[in-house]
Amino acid sequence: MADRVLVVDDEQSLRKVLAATLQREGYEVQVAADGEEALGALDRDGADVVVTDLVMPKMDGLSLLRKVVARHPDVPVIVVTAHGRVDSAVEAMKAGAFDFVTKPFEHTELKAIIAKAARQSDLNARNVVPDEGALRTEIVGKGQQMIELQQIIAKVADAPSTVLIQGESGTGKELVATALHEQSSRRERPFIKINCAAIPRELVEAELFGFEKGAFTGAVQSKPGRFELADGGTLFLDEIGEIPIEMQVKLLRAIQESEFERVGGVKTTRVEVRLIAATSRDLTREIAAGRFREDLFYRLNVVPVILPPLRERREDIPLLVEHFRQKYNARLKKSVEKIEDDALAALASYTWPGNIRELENVLERTILFAEGTNIRAADLPASLRQPRPADDSAPAAPGVPTTPGPLKEIVKEQVQAIERDLIVRGLEVTGNNVTRTAKLLKISRKSLQMKMKEFGLRGED
Numbered sequence: 001m002a003d004r005v006l007v008v009d010d011e012q013s014l015r016k017v018l019a020a021t022l023q024r025e026g027y028e029v030q031v032a033a034d035g036e037e038a039l040g041a042l043d044r045d046g047a048d049v050v051v052t053d054l055v056m057p058k059m060d061g062l063s064l065l066r067k068v069v070a071r072h073p074d075v076p077v078i079v080v081t082a083h084g085r086v087d088s089a090v091e092a093m094k095a096g097a098f099d100f101v102t103k104p105f106e107h108t109e110l111k112a113i114i115a116k117a118a119r120q121s122d123l124n125a126r127n128v129v130p131d132e133g134a135l136r137t138e139i140v141g142k143g144q145q146m147i148e149l150q151q152i153i154a155k156v157a158d159a160p161s162t163v164l165i166q167g168e169s170g171t172g173k174e175l176v177a178t179a180l181h182e183q184s185s186r187r188e189r190p191f192i193k194i195n196c197a198a199i200p201r202e203l204v205e206a207e208l209f210g211f212e213k214g215a216f217t218g219a220v221q222s223k224p225g226r227f228e229l230a231d232g233g234t235l236f237l238d239e240i241g242e243i244p245i246e247m248q249v250k251l252l253r254a255i256q257e258s259e260f261e262r263v264g265g266v267k268t269t270r271v272e273v274r275l276i277a278a279t280s281r282d283l284t285r286e287i288a289a290g291r292f293r294e295d296l297f298y299r300l301n302v303v304p305v306i307l308p309p310l311r312e313r314r315e316d317i318p319l320l321v322e323h324f325r326q327k328y329n330a331r332l333k334k335s336v337e338k339i340e341d342d343a344l345a346a347l348a349s350y351t352w353p354g355n356i357r358e359l360e361n362v363l364e365r366t367i368l369f370a371e372g373t374n375i376r377a378a379d380l381p382a383s384l385r386q387p388r389p390a391d392d393s394a395p396a397a398p399g400v401p402t403t404p405g406p407l408k409e410i411v412k413e414q415v416q417a418i419e420r421d422l423i424v425r426g427l428e429v430t431g432n433n434v435t436r437t438a439k440l441l442k443i444s445r446k447s448l449q450m451k452m453k454e455f456g457l458r459g460e461d
Helices: 012-024 035-045 061-071 086-094 107-125 144-156 173-182 201-209 245-257 283-288 294-300 314-332 341-349 355-369 407-429 434-441 445-454
Strands: 004-008 028-032 049-053 077-082 099-103 163-166 191-195 234-238 259-261 268-270 274-279 303-306
Touching: 004 012, 004 035, 012 028, 012 107, 028 035, 035 049, 035 061, 049 061, 049 107, 061 077, 061 086, 077 086, 077 107, 086 099, 086 191, 099 107, 144 173, 144 303, 163 173, 173 191, 173 234, 173 274, 201 245, 201 259, 245 259, 245 294, 283 294, 314 341, 314 355, 355 407, 407 434, 407 445, 434 445
Parallel strands: 004 028, 004 049, 049 077, 077 099, 163 274, 163 303, 191 234, 234 274
Antiparallel strands: 259 268
């Protein structure tokens, strides 16, 4: 399916022009005249990217941004602000904006930012990088490893030392970075996040250090980078292992000297930034392979934080399950009172290759489709009710045959099984209403009908 962009602006002519431009680029576009209308459209139909003006009636862009971050944390928001209002841009970035562009803007510049945001949205959807919604408000866990983690955070939160957080995807690296910022004296200053995996190689320098007008094609005006926006606060570089090797020496200098030059500029800019980096890669292997600089690694690894995978902290699964039960009861307006013992046993015995993010996704859709007040093992996805290998050192995906076979075919079969299970349960909840099921699953009606046909579930609306 095409990426869906929600354009929000009170100027009708701008909405029409921008919608037509994005449609020519292959996007599916929806428009709204103010923040209230946009929020209703997003809650009802969803979107992959939101582009919003800041100054609008009823609900302004900043208020809309904050509500989108709270309700739809996986959806990147790009804000459009008046020329010269860098203070507005900084406030928006502090509130969680993905990026900003100033009026008057070049359509090529905005299209490039939207394309980058769409890539980030896709990464979020595929759980490549855990989003802030996983456990944002608290670190859940009473096991020894979590106790030690909380002790480390308390000790180093207010120190200027660089922290390197390492762990598999879905273990909560961004949660730890957020906790380090919020427990520091910088909590009222900017907390700027950037996912290095979502930035094209050729744009990494401009994203980090900014650029001057005319520095490259499409640079119609100067723009500050993430280091400038984070001045006085915290800069979180997620998936630092994806930084191109040729950029690493410039990043090292910026960290060591607290200064840099914008792309195309000669003026040296000095900043005071606390840096936190995270990676799901084994950086020692990356160093051995020549893909990561050893001096940069040692500069980043002043305070190392290693997050264990969920399969190594099974004692925390009941606490996490209860946390997500309360969270999604409130968010989805459900009234699930208890996770039965057989369901807890099934959840505890699974190997969770996607870690906390996968557990959260399972609980969200299980609670969404729950018809009663209690959840039993039979209410869980069929894939979780399959027997699991006992060896935690070599976790297998749910339902994967113990006998090796063609990887692509096995993966395809497992994905199809999960999709079919979700569609069947959605149809049960809506009384086989295709339109309502599509809205429930947040996909288009046409896509749902194609899937139903593929799985032999085709029925009338």
